[in-house]
Amino acid sequence: MAKKKKSADFEQVEPIGHRVLVRKDEPKRETRGGIALPDAAEIPTITGRIVTISAAVENDEELPLRQYDKILFHPKNAIPVDLEHDNQLFVVPVDDVVAVFRRSKSSSDD
Structure with missing residues (x-):
């Protein structure tokens, strides 16, 4: 009989309340024009993808947030989730989500 790994017990995180679980995008090291940004020039608002949303959300x-949406969020109240070696997961209150990126519908979609 094979034993289960203890670490497998916590492979899923479900946010509670008005929160979402976000995988933070890698920080940009240069602008679109090719200008290199120093590490100290970190912008306090960052982007990421919603991995999971709470039942409340x-x-x-009234909340236009869905799983897999790309969002812009303020990291001040984001709580890091230590499930991955690179620690890119954060539980983010929906009040700190400042924008959702949507693709515009072209007129050929009519």
Whole structure:
């Protein structure tokens, strides 16, 4: 009989309340024009993808957030989740989500 690994017990994180679980994008080291940015020039708002949303967010029709949305968020109240070696997961309150990136629909979609 094979034993289960203890670390496998916590492979899923479900945010509670009005929060989402976000995988933070890698910080940009240069602008689109090719200008290198020093590490000290970190912008306090960062982007990421929503991995999981809480039941409260999913059931709130006023919140336009869905799983896999790319978002812009302020990291001040983001809580790091230590599940991965690179620690790119954060639980973020929806109040700190400042924008959702959406693709524009072209007129050929009509």
